[in-house]
Amino acid sequence: MFDYAVVGGGIGGVLASALLSHVGKEVILFEALDYLGGCAGTFKKKDFYYNAGAATFVGAEEHMPVGKIAKYLGVDLPIKPIDPALVFYVDGKPINRWKEPEKALEEIKTAFPGIDHGSFWKRVYQVSSSMWNMWCDSLPYPSFITPIKSFLNHPKDFLSTFFCNFFSAKRVAKIYLGSFNSDYELFLSHHTLITAQAFLEDVPFSVASLGFTYPNLTNYYVVGGMGKLLESFAEKVKHVSMKTRVKAIRKKSWGFILETNRGNYEAKRVILNTTIWKAGDLIEELKDFSQRAKRRYSNLWGAFTIYMTVEGEIPKGFAHHHLILLKEPIPYTGSKSLFVSISEEQDPMLSKNNTRSITVSTHTRLELWEGLSKEEYAEKKEKATEYCLKILQEYLPFLGNLKKIQVLSGTPRTFERYTGRYRGSVGGIPITKDNFPFGYPSPLTPVEGVYLVGDTVFPGQGWPGVSMGVINLLKFIERDVKVC
Numbered sequence: 001m002f003d004y005a006v007v008g009g010g011i012g013g014v015l016a017s018a019l020l021s022h023v024g025k026e027v028i029l030f031e032a033l034d035y036l037g038g039c040a041g042t043f044k045k046k047d048f049y050y051n052a053g054a055a056t057f058v059g060a061e062e063h064m065p066v067g068k069i070a071k072y073l074g075v076d077l078p079i080k081p082i083d084p085a086l087v088f089y090v091d092g093k094p095i096n097r098w099k100e101p102e103k104a105l106e107e108i109k110t111a112f113p114g115i116d117h118g119s120f121w122k123r124v125y126q127v128s129s130s131m132w133n134m135w136c137d138s139l140p141y142p143s144f145i146t147p148i149k150s151f152l153n154h155p156k157d158f159l160s161t162f163f164c165n166f167f168s169a170k171r172v173a174k175i176y177l178g179s180f181n182s183d184y185e186l187f188l189s190h191h192t193l194i195t196a197q198a199f200l201e202d203v204p205f206s207v208a209s210l211g212f213t214y215p216n217l218t219n220y221y222v223v224g225g226m227g228k229l230l231e232s233f234a235e236k237v238k239h240v241s242m243k244t245r246v247k248a249i250r251k252k253s254w255g256f257i258l259e260t261n262r263g264n265y266e267a268k269r270v271i272l273n274t275t276i277w278k279a280g281d282l283i284e285e286l287k288d289f290s291q292r293a294k295r296r297y298s299n300l301w302g303a304f305t306i307y308m309t310v311e312g313e314i315p316k317g318f319a320h321h322h323l324i325l326l327k328e329p330i331p332y333t334g335s336k337s338l339f340v341s342i343s344e345e346q347d348p349m350l351s352k353n354n355t356r357s358i359t360v361s362t363h364t365r366l367e368l369w370e371g372l373s374k375e376e377y378a379e380k381k382e383k384a385t386e387y388c389l390k391i392l393q394e395y396l397p398f399l400g401n402l403k404k405i406q407v408l409s410g411t412p413r414t415f416e417r418y419t420g421r422y423r424g425s426v427g428g429i430p431i432t433k434d435n436f437p438f439g440y441p442s443p444l445t446p447v448e449g450v451y452l453v454g455d456t457v458f459p460g461q462g463w464p465g466v467s468m469g470v471i472n473l474l475k476f477i478e479r480d481v482k483v484c
């Protein structure tokens with residue numbers, strides 16, 4: 001009988017398991033695949049490794065969510081800082097997103113002349129720094145006490161950001177910037193798209209400020225692939241059962257029976273690192289709960305991805321991450337951007353034998369990949385790959401001279417097949433005015449003893465969001481865990 005059974009070894013499941021194990025709980029972590037990390041994992045195909053999705057990493061400083069967890073657990077992370085965090089390409093021109101705010105602003109001013117950027121970005125930096133000052137005190141969520149606690153502990157930060165939760169980033173940008181052209185809007189909107197999964201007009205200014213300043217946090221390169229971070233945290237968990245898919249969970253008066261492909265297990269409590277929509281597939285009593293979530297949170301993204309191993313010369317000092325913005329949507333995905341991440345030359349896993357591992361991703365609507373015959377699907381996937389590779393070559397011409405050793409592509413169907421995500425949706429629930437600050441799913445479910453972690457519960461996606469979500473859950477259920 002375990003104290004906790006954790007279903008899924010994504011960021012949420014691994015961090016929750018590590019923290020609970022640290023305070024003496026008997027925990028078993030089940031992961032269906034042969035690697036940890038899910039969307040933030042690193043997979044192997046024919047001797048070559050690739051980051052499956054997540055490639056950028058922030059939040060490791062001691063006052064930030066992952067940093068606090070790592071310090072609490074005494075885990076050393078295999079990371080090194082990078083600057084610029086990423087390079088945007090707008091109208092073909094590169095814009096380095098430097099860490100230092102003044103330097104970053106100079107670059108933006110040069111790229112978008114004739115706009116009075118100063119007061120807008122000053123407000124952005126102010127709001128994001130206030131939001132980060134308050135993050136620990138804004139947990140647990142949802143709770144009536146939390147806003148009062150935030151106010152009492154950080155009155156200035158609370159008051160200066162409060163109304164920013166109720167206005168869209170686009171509205172606030174217009175107030176500060178006057179009218180701004182479509183290129184600038186595309187630039188701002190893609191900061192919110194990659195962090196909050198929604199565009200400028202839908203994201204509250206408070207949340208958007210965190211997205212605009214993501215490059216101003218310390219961004220890190222993860223040596224050996226994103227999966228190494230998960231492995232570092234998982235070392236703290238005594239019972240990790242890989243290649244173990246939980247098929248059903250039955251509620252009993254004393255706890256739960258988990259049926260897996262490797263037999264049955266018993267636990268007093270269960271933490272699901274599956275999406276909120278999938279909880280009902282595992283637990284009969286959560287069927288209605290998941291159905292309601294499907295209706296309530298239906299505007300979801302998928303990803304189209306390309307994974308490449310290349311051999312040859314990449315310019316020295318070339319940045320790791322590039323976000324190419326396009327005037328027209330990519331016909332097969334509907335997205336106007338491509339995110340490209342390149343492994344560093346010395347990486348012992350991703351860049352073996354003079355090769356480099358490249359992960360390319362772009363948002364796509366799920367419907368575009370549904371209801372296709374096998375032939376239609378294969379053809380669409382091939383054409384989307386060709387189209388994206390053509391764009392890449394245009395923007396990063398040196399790629400044309402590299403030998404392509406392996407090229408794979410993934411669609412929402414691929415994510416569904418491997419990570420089990422509902423319809424292959426990724427990136428969690430967009431953080432929009434409709435659901436933020438009130439109405440974002442909490443980690444608690446209607447079944448006592450069953451909880452959720454991951455990017456479909458507050459405060460959402462990525463390393464910073466999911467790790468905060470784990471701390472949030474544990475504030476409700478295990479007060480012994482004192483991360484913050």
Ligand SMILES: Cc1cc2nc3c(=O)[nH]c(=O)nc-3n(C[C@H](O)[C@H](O)[C@H](O)COP(=O)(O)OP(=O)(O)OC[C@H]3O[C@@H](n4cnc5c(N)ncnc54)[C@H](O)[C@@H]3O)c2cc1C
Nearest residue numbers: 008010011012032038039053054055056246454455462463
């Ligand atoms: C293309 C792409 C790019 C991204 N880029 C970034 C980025 O640069 N930086 C960043 O911070 N974030 C990024 N993200 C977002 C980030 O990867 C996710 O928000 C985060 O990894 C989600 O974590 P999670 O805890 O919800 O778990 P998931 O990633 O959903 O993992 C869940 C795990 O549970 C397992 N599982 C599911 N069902 C079962 C079952 N029944 N039994 C056993 N195991 C099961 C799955 O195999 C999987 O390993 C990106 C995502 C994508 C798709």
